[in-house]
Amino acid sequence: MQFQLTTDFLNTIEQLISVQDGSALRELLHDYHFADIAEILEELDSDEATYLIKLLESEITSEALMEVDDDVREKILDRLSPQEIADELQEMDTDDAADVVAELDDERQQEVIGQLEDETLAADIVELLKYDEDTAGALMAKELVRVKETWTVAGCVREMRRQAKNVTRVHSIYVTNKQGQLTGRLSLKDLLTASEGAHISDIFIPKVDYVTVHTDNEEVARIMQKYDLEAIPVVDENGILVGRITIDDIVDFIKEEADKDYQMAAGISQDVEADDSVWQLTRARLPWLVLGLFGGLGSVYIMQGFEEALEKFPILFFFTPLIAAMAGNVGVQSSAIIVQGLANDNVKGSLFNRLLKEVGLALINGTALGLLVILFGFIVGQEQLVSVTIAVSMLSVIIVAALVGTFVPIILDKRGIDPAIATGPFITTSNDIFGIFLFFYISKIVLGF
Structure with a gap:
């Protein structure tokens, strides 16, 4: 039967910890998997979790420590002595042990390594710490x-x-x-x-x-x-x-990368968790919000340059959000496909052929959406020339957004920059600006103002 952490069970554990009934706790948790112990640790406060780590066998707690969230593990390690940390490391594979030691400051690293009885393990950890974080050397285990x-x-x-x-x-x-x-x-x-x-x-x-x-x-x-x-x-x-x-090491790495890419695509520049401090969350979100702000100000400046158009054809103003939304959506769709392809090494052939394919796709989608706009204009009794202007503008915007969404991730990847950055506010903001400019510029040509 799958383990489920209920409120009553957690309360029982907390009560036993409060009275420091170690025997009852050992008996209660004796048959539980280390992943279940990790789930319990994440629900306890730092002092309670540390008490449990010190109480249970290192064979179980060492595995549980590697399963808990990084922030939880950091708080527990802060409350353990160098000898207690060394005891946990003795039960870990070398790659996990090195990961734990890497989370400590330099002084505590030396203290913990000095407490290790297994000299081979100590030497292996020191060796693994020499490699760059994003390389196979840092990811590997010495056991084989x-x-x-x-x-x-x-x-x-x-x-x-x-x-x-x-x-x-x-x-x-x-x-x-x-x-x-x-x-x-x-x-x-x-x-x-x-x-x-x-x-x-x-x-x-x-x-x-x-x-x-x-x-x-x-x-x-x-x-x-x-x-x-x-x-x-x-x-x-x-x-x-x-x-x-x-x-299992690769699965953990892929999950971490997916989390980073997801946050980057959402406009979060640092790896953060929901329970991080307000200051940490602000630092992660604010840079992209500033970018969005400048992008919005740029759009306002562009619209001011076409003030005459808005006076003669005020209806154009109401279609501005539609154009901006279509540009952003198409750009994100194109960039998401390219980023996924780059991650899976599926983006083959020349850049020109890739761009040509996106133009063809954009023409089909843009034409279909443009016809729907013209149909909508006919139903609501909108002036036909205005409907055609909006449809042509949307088609042009979709083509440009698709090109930008394809071109930017590939260029970023070639320059060694994570292309996932192109699936979020960066691509949306840039396409909003391009979209609004094209909308009013094409409107000026077609409507003649």
């Missing part, structure tokens, strides 16, 4: 099963048993040469069916997909998705096998 080409099958099995004790899940068995360079992978079926005296060099598969420690995380995700991999080995500049990245 590796065998050497020169080993016999019998020796390989013995060594695999020893190594597997430190690996949560064995996705693949990697083969290296004497220097530790990755040379291939080993099929479990081939290993089980080979004679004990056979050498690994005779049965391993030399073809293996891999990434380097400096490979961008997005490229890692693309490769794993393309080849449907559960794990991928990581090598250094010399081809030495140094770690592996598993599918």
Whole structure:
């Protein structure tokens, strides 16, 4: 039965914490999954959550700490001593342990690493902290099963048993040469069916997909998705096998990137949560709101330049929001498709062909919408020339908005800027300005004012 955190159950936990009845709490939470413990921790205040972390076994709490929200984990870590943090790290995979240590300031990092009894774990964490945050080196874990080409099958099995004790899940068995360079992978079926005296060099598969420690995380995700991999080995500049990245790490990365892109598309410049402070939320939202403000002021300035048109044809004023809305909507649609294609590496061919395709699509959509505008004008008894003017303006605006929505994300991507920025207020504001200018300029030509 799936776990559901009820108010009564949470109240029971809070009451037991308030009287510090550790025995009852251990008995109550003994059989719960670490993900359920994480859900409980997020509902408690920081002191209560810290008490629970100190009370329960590190085997469970270490996993739970990696499941909770970053802000919750940060508050809990602030209340734990370096030794208590080190105890939690001892139960984590190296990549998770490095992520936790990275959240600490430099002084506490040194204190925590100094408290680690496992010198190998300490060295691995220090190594992982050296890599840039958005690279495979920072994402990988050091735990894996590796065998050497020169080993016999019998020796390989013995060594695999020893190594597997430190690996949560064995996705693949990697083969290296004497220097530790990755040379291939080993099929479990081939290993089980080979004679004990056979050498690994005779049965391993030399073809293996891999990434380097400096490979961008997005490229890692693309490769794993393309080849449907559960794990991928990581090598250094010399081809030495140094770690592996598993599918759960990539899923976490993709989720984080999706959250960032969603917020950026909504006009939020920083990674924030709903329960962040007012100041943090203001800093994340205000820059784009300022951009929207200047865009609106630009539109006002453009409309002032066509004041004569509004005096002779005041009905144009009422269609201004429609034109601006169509420009913004079409621009966001075009940019969203391109950004998605760039993320999935599906945007192929020349930029000219892509723009030509968008023009064709815009012509079809713009013509259909323009005819609906003319039909609407006929039904309400609007002057036919005005209806045609609005329809032609809308068609032109849709074409320009589609071009801008296609062109901008591609150019941003080529310049190394996250193209997701083009799916939000940036593209909407720019298309609003272009749309209003085109609307009045075409109206001036057609209506002759």
